[in-house]
Amino acid sequence: MKRFLVLLVVTALILAGCGGGGGNSGSNNNNNNNNVAPAPVEPEVKGTVHDFGRFSVLVPEGWSVADLGEYQTEFNGALVKGTPDQFRKAPSVSIQYTLPVELVISGRTFYEDTISLKPIETESFVYDLWEGKWQGNFVSAAESQQPNDLGVITVYSNQVTAESEYVRIDDPDITAMIKSIAVEPTTEVEWITFKDGKGIATLPEAKEGLRWHDSGYMYSNDVEADSEFEGNTVTITAESGNGVFSQNCMLTNEDETYAYGEAEFAVRITDGKVDATYNGVYRIYDEPKSLDYETEDTTDYEWYGQVYTGTWADKKNDLTMFIQPHEGIEHGYQITIQGSSVQCSTVAQIEQGGVMWYYDMSIKGESVETMGYFQLDGDMLIWGHDDETIKFENATIFSKLD
Numbered sequence: 001m002k003r004f005l006v007l008l009v010v011t012a013l014i015l016a017g018c019g020g021g022g023g024n025s026g027s028n029n030n031n032n033n034n035n036v037a038p039a040p041v042e043p044e045v046k047g048t049v050h051d052f053g054r055f056s057v058l059v060p061e062g063w064s065v066a067d068l069g070e071y072q073t074e075f076n077g078a079l080v081k082g083t084p085d086q087f088r089k090a091p092s093v094s095i096q097y098t099l100p101v102e103l104v105i106s107g108r109t110f111y112e113d114t115i116s117l118k119p120i121e122t123e124s125f126v127y128d129l130w131e132g133k134w135q136g137n138f139v140s141a142a143e144s145q146q147p148n149d150l151g152v153i154t155v156y157s158n159q160v161t162a163e164s165e166y167v168r169i170d171d172p173d174i175t176a177m178i179k180s181i182a183v184e185p186t187t188e189v190e191w192i193t194f195k196d197g198k199g200i201a202t203l204p205e206a207k208e209g210l211r212w213h214d215s216g217y218m219y220s221n222d223v224e225a226d227s228e229f230e231g232n233t234v235t236i237t238a239e240s241g242n243g244v245f246s247q248n249c250m251l252t253n254e255d256e257t258y259a260y261g262e263a264e265f266a267v268r269i270t271d272g273k274v275d276a277t278y279n280g281v282y283r284i285y286d287e288p289k290s291l292d293y294e295t296e297d298t299t300d301y302e303w304y305g306q307v308y309t310g311t312w313a314d315k316k317n318d319l320t321m322f323i324q325p326h327e328g329i330e331h332g333y334q335i336t337i338q339g340s341s342v343q344c345s346t347v348a349q350i351e352q353g354g355v356m357w358y359y360d361m362s363i364k365g366e367s368v369e370t371m372g373y374f375q376l377d378g379d380m381l382i383w384g385h386d387d388e389t390i391k392f393e394n395a396t397i398f399s400k401l402d
Contacts, residue, residue, distance in 0.1 A: 115131055248264050
């Protein structure tokens with residue numbers, strides 16, 4: 001089953017980051033009018049380069065690397081015009097880097113009064129810049145255009161309160177940051193090797209009565225590739241293309257009623273050969289987890305930065321939705337929607353304010369590729385979609401089951 005995971009970037013409270021390059025601009029030399037103003041010269045911005053893990057960025061003089069505590073990862077970073085502890089108090093910039101296996105939906109549609117700013121082009125990325133408002137406060141962003149084999153970069157600058165000092169995304173210091181971003185998308189994972197153009201992942205040995213199996217995969221549009229499971233070994237073979245192949249695995253008992261572990265990894269495909277790893281992680285659970293979602297305790301749920309977990313029902317359309325944490329993926333959740341004519345199961349990464357993802361939904365036996373999102377409205381969870389072949393309204397309200 002072909003699936004495409006889509007991340008939604010809605011706020012700039014905690015983001016991740018990466019990118020790279022430098023660009024130039026030209027001028028018209030055919031006009032000899034001495035009154036024509038020369039092209040503006042960008043000011044030189046001095047500073048030091050900081051390496052966050054998967055990306056590095058210039059830290060201009062007067063700026064510091066913000067202290068994000070437990071939210072700091074190799075994929076995200078933040079800079080503050082002041083001391084590290086002043087993040088979101090003084091002017092701050094958040095940077096998010098997303099691997100090329102994931103498609104990032106622009107956050108622009110979720111802000112009011114948006115305007116376009118002058119794009120920024122570097123050797124590796126082209127950034128669209130915009131400014132808008134959120135609850136009366138300003139926010140601006142630079143979002144790299146997709147697709148790009150290096151991944152996606154999103155940079156946010158936002159005004160926290162009406163009294164907060166605000167630095168727009170096209171400020172010379174922030175422009176210098178964006179142009180300096182350099183990306184390191186691939187990494188070495190000791191349990192993933194390469195031979196004869198194939199990628200071979202060796203997972204922990206399954207105990208008697210358990211087995212590793214395919215729980216979903218994603219790949220770039222121009223890639224032809226597949227995975228084969230044999231014992232604790234997963235082999236990725238590509239026929240053609242350039243891009244990414246991402247594999248999810250689950251360790252279960254034979255009848256797949258309990259999960260004992262999970263794994264996820266993504267590899268790069270170059271000219272039809274698997275040649276590098278983007279990421280790889282596996283986890284063996286301390287205790288098995290029931291896969292019977294209907295019998296799970298669904299009373300504990302949270303939102304904003306996490307997600308509403310539990311069981312939801314839409315009686316009008318005879319649909320039931322189950323949301324369970326997916327511990328193998330950061331901010332990951334298993335989403336299952338069931339009904340008389342709809343069966344959908346997918347893994348989604350959920351950020352503050354909502355989620356978007358692509359998946360294959362089976363409607364009366366026919367597979368339909370569609371996209372969905374969540375919004376919270378009081379005690380209701382609203383699920384929207386963009387495919388008219390699904391016979392329910394664009395904003396279907398799911399009431400939480402008791």
